[in-house]
Amino acid sequence: MTxxxxxxxxxxxxxxxxxxxxxxxxxxxxxxxxxxxxKRIEAGLAQVEYxxxxxxxxxxxxxxxxxxxxIPYLNDLFFTKLxxxxxxxxxxxxxxxxxxxxxxxxxxxxRAAETFMSMNVDGALVxxxxxxxxQAVHQRLxxxxxxxxxxxxxxxxxxxxxVGTNHAQSTGLITEYLCRVGEPPAFLAMPRVNFNALEREAxxxxxxxxxxxxxxxxxxxxxxxxxxxxEHGEAIMDTEFARGKFTDRxxxxxxxxxxxxxxxxxxxxGLTPGRAAKGGLRIAGHDDYPLCPYLNPSLTTxxxxxxxxxxxxxxxxxxIIRGDVNEGAPQITLxxxxxxxxxxx
Amino acid sequence: MTxxxxxxxxxxxxxxxxxxxxxxxxxxxxxxxxxxxxKRIEAGLAQVEYxxxxxxxxxxxxxxxxxxxxIPYLNDLFFTKLxxxxxxxxxxxxxxxxxxxxxxxxxxxxRAAETFMSMNVDGALVxxxxxxxxQAVHQRLxxxxxxxxxxxxxxxxxxxxxVGTNHAQSTGLITEYLCRVGEPPAFLAMPRVNFNALEREAxxxxxxxxxxxxxxxxxxxxxxxxxxxxEHGEAIMDTEFARGKFTDRxxxxxxxxxxxxxxxxxxxxGLTPGRAAKGGLRIAGHDDYPLCPYLNPSLTTxxxxxxxxxxxxxxxxxxIIRGDVNEGAPQITLxxxxxxxxxxx
DNA sequence: CTCCAATATTTACGTATGTAAAAAAGGGAG
DNA sequence: CTCCCTTTTTTACATACGTAAATATTGGAG
Numbered sequence: 017m018t019x020x021x022x023x024x025x026x027x028x029x030x031x032x033x034x035x036x037x038x039x040x041x042x043x044x045x046x047x048x049x050x051x052x053x054x055k056r057i058e059a060g061l062a063q064v065e066y067x068x069x070x071x072x073x074x075x076x077x078x079x080x081x082x083x084x085x086x087i088p089y090l091n092d093l094f095f096t097k098l099x100x101x102x103x104x105x106x107x108x109x110x111x112x113x114x115x116x117x118x119x120x121x122x123x124x125x126x127r128a129a130e131t132f133m134s135m136n137v138d139g140a141l142v143x144x145x146x147x148x149x150x151q152a153v154h155q156r157l158x159x160x161x162x163x164x165x166x167x168x169x170x171x172x173x174x175x176x177x178x179v180g181t182n183h184a185q186s187t188g189l190i191t192e193y194l195c196r197v198g199e200p201p202a203f204l205a206m207p208r209v210n211f212n213a214l215e216r217e218a219x220x221x222x223x224x225x226x227x228x229x230x231x232x233x234x235x236x237x238x239x240x241x242x243x244x245x246x247e248h249g250e251a252i253m254d255t256e257f258a259r260g261k262f263t264d265r266x267x268x269x270x271x272x273x274x275x276x277x278x279x280x281x282x283x284x285x286g287l288t289p290g291r292a293a294k295g296g297l298r299i300a301g302h303d304d305y306p307l308c309p310y311l312n313p314s315l316t317t318x319x320x321x322x323x324x325x326x327x328x329x330x331x332x333x334x335x336i337i338r339g340d341v342n343e344g345a346p347q348i349t350l351x352x353x354x355x356x357x358x359x360x361x
Numbered sequence: 362m363t364x365x366x367x368x369x370x371x372x373x374x375x376x377x378x379x380x381x382x383x384x385x386x387x388x389x390x391x392x393x394x395x396x397x398x399x400k401r402i403e404a405g406l407a408q409v410e411y412x413x414x415x416x417x418x419x420x421x422x423x424x425x426x427x428x429x430x431x432i433p434y435l436n437d438l439f440f441t442k443l444x445x446x447x448x449x450x451x452x453x454x455x456x457x458x459x460x461x462x463x464x465x466x467x468x469x470x471x472r473a474a475e476t477f478m479s480m481n482v483d484g485a486l487v488x489x490x491x492x493x494x495x496q497a498v499h500q501r502l503x504x505x506x507x508x509x510x511x512x513x514x515x516x517x518x519x520x521x522x523x524v525g526t527n528h529a530q531s532t533g534l535i536t537e538y539l540c541r542v543g544e545p546p547a548f549l550a551m552p553r554v555n556f557n558a559l560e561r562e563a564x565x566x567x568x569x570x571x572x573x574x575x576x577x578x579x580x581x582x583x584x585x586x587x588x589x590x591x592e593h594g595e596a597i598m599d600t601e602f603a604r605g606k607f608t609d610r611x612x613x614x615x616x617x618x619x620x621x622x623x624x625x626x627x628x629x630x631g632l633t634p635g636r637a638a639k640g641g642l643r644i645a646g647h648d649d650y651p652l653c654p655y656l657n658p659s660l661t662t663x664x665x666x667x668x669x670x671x672x673x674x675x676x677x678x679x680x681i682i683r684g685d686v687n688e689g690a691p692q693i694t695l696x697x698x699x700x701x702x703x704x705x706x
Numbered sequence: 707c708t709c710c711a712a713t714a715t716t717t718a719c720g721t722a723t724g725t726a727a728a729a730a731a732g733g734g735a736g
Numbered sequence: 737c738t739c740c741c742t743t744t745t746t747t748a749c750a751t752a753c754g755t756a757a758a759t760a761t762t763g764g765a766g
Binding site for chain 1: 363410412413414415416417419420435436438441442444445448449452457459460462464469475476478479480481501504591595621622624625628651652655656657658659
Binding site for chain 3: 369381389413414416418419420423
């Protein structure tokens with residue numbers, strides 16, 4: 017039952033009577049070995065248990081075939097969706113993906129970057145920590161290896177390739193929709209600054225002005241330190257609703273998780289946001305968080321094209337690896353958001 | 362500004378005038394080098410950019426200091442919570458964590474296991490794919506390295522250490538609660554069998570019988586192939602509610618994501634589940650999915666102690682690595698669930 | 707049977723570091 | 737100043753495989 021275990025390619029070569037260099041070629045690309053020999057090797061492999069050593073194979077190759085991915089949090093379905101798209105695209109390209117999570121900590125992010133550099137990774141794909149990533153670390157990554165930023169674009173890294181969403185378009189789109197169909201919306205922000213959040217806020221303000229309305233931002237003050245998105249949205253709107261404010265208004269939330277909190281606050285005050293509902297309260301979000309269709313009411317939002325972002329990030333990394341780089345201007349790819357009309361607005 | 366880059370420890374040793382073996386000892390454990398020498402090395406390192414090669418360092422060590430973790434999906438906050446707990450615990454223990462996701466595919470899970478074996482990982486922590494993991498792969502993992510299963514325990518792997526939730530207790534607890542406070546519940550299942558789901562269903566049935574009630578299971582038939590949890594819960598309950606059935610009943614869902622779908626179906630039929638609500642409909646879940654408090658109504662459920670599970674899984678792996686193993690019986694650790702009373706039941 | 711081309715083997719060296727043993731250097735006590 | 741112990745250096749080999757060049761083998765065509 018249990019096959020004899022073979023630890024090195026050397027042992028394997030004597031066991032099945034094929035030279036080690038030939039085996040080496042076989043494991044890297046079987047087509048580089050004559051078919052008859054391939055058969056013999058495979059027959060031999062079926063008789064024993066042998067796995068080439070990961071470290072030894074990577075140590076002396078020009079290319080490790082690994083790409084490193086960093087995401088900022090795990091407890092957010094937006095990033096897991098993005099990560100899924102990246103992992104699938106990378107797998108299709110025959111790459112090994114090593115994923116690290118920053119856990120909201122710049123020091124952990126920096127360590128992950130070090131790890132990637134120490135592995136001579138073929139490229140790094142990073143969704144940064146927004147405001148407080150360590151810029152020096154990113155600069156070193158860029159100077160050492162193909163490097164593409166995803167999702168959030170720090171203003172301090174203007175010279176790095178980026179793939180993300182066109183927030184001016186996406187936020188403009190939903191702002192315009194809300195204005196067209198009902199009361200001009202207020203914007204529910206998050207205080208801990210993040211570049212996407214800032215871009216969305218700016219896009220909201222500019223769109224409102226263009227349409228001739230007065231922008232109004234709330235939630236910029238921190239209620240409880242380290243609050244999660246939902247908690248923040250609920251706390252801010254609970255306070256407002258308790259004062260009798262905003263109960264008949266439109267509220268555009270900086271993202272869906274904040275909107276989930278806002279909807280919850282509404283429910284606690286007996287309010288049901290919706291374009292068809294009485295009272296005039298409407299709540300909308302941004303991102304198309306996977307649970308949006310299942311909320312009560314279901315959440316109207318703008319979808320980010322995470323799948324396109326993940327695929328493009330991988331294909332761009334591959335381009336850079338192959339040397340197809342335009343020295344000079346970085347490549348910035350922004351995907352449009354698409355409106356998801358549901359019940360809440 | 363930009364420091365000279367040094368690629369090998371050899372170069373570094375000539376650059377700062379310390380022998381390579383001393384540097385090697387320093388990088389593995391600075392306390393094994395005299396303090397004065399440490400200072401000299403650190404002063405030297407500050408002048409240059411050098412990162413020890415990850416592969417070379419791991420190639421010839423007895424211990425790689427790496428543990429491999431496999432989770433079945435990314436798009437589920439339960440697993441990301443568990444993963445977070447594992448990663449933090451492992452980091453605290455000074456281990457490097459390599460995480461791979463099976464993406465619901467046994468072949469990908471198998472490849473991840475191969476990768477771990479090829480890396481001579483110190484140990485593997487696996488949350489299996491439930492029903493359709495490749496047993497042979499798990500057996501090889503167990504025979505090769507310290508191996509602990511998390512979350513779901515395949516009946517085919519009775520001899521492997523396991524850390525998870527005591528579903529008899531947790532499901533019994535909420536079943537008893539529902540029976541005590543209102544109508545005895547029906548059980549909303551998922552058709553694609555998973556060991557946890559089966560255990561919960563069995564626990565529900567046994568608790569109902571013990572309390573003298575007739576168990577009733579629904580949702581065991583597949584409505585749409587490959588449906589997600591929420592979709593399934595919504596589809597099943599939508600059908601039932603449309604027939605006028607279960608509208609005044611208690612429903613215990615196999616997990617929170619199914620419950621989210623069930624609540625959504627209720628809302629679409631103008632029903633509001635809740636212990637305080639009229640009509641008698643109540644919906645409860647299992648797991649304490651992070652969004653439970655923010656649903657409308659907020660979801661009554663049983664929390665799994667994911668933090669304890671993650672920590673224990675890591676500490677158990679460390680025990681095995683250190684050789685503190687009881688040959689013979691596997692160590693099975695089950696944590697109790699705790700009731701989370703909210704609005705929905 | 708011979709020759710040629712394709713393929714495989716042999717040989718030798720490279721990758722960046724771990725590790726062990728022997729030799730040398732350093733520092734403090736007497 | 738010498739002896740002894742600690743620390744470092746020197747030396748040498750190990751890890752498991754990639755890679756390149758020279759040599760040997762194989763198989764088919766003529």
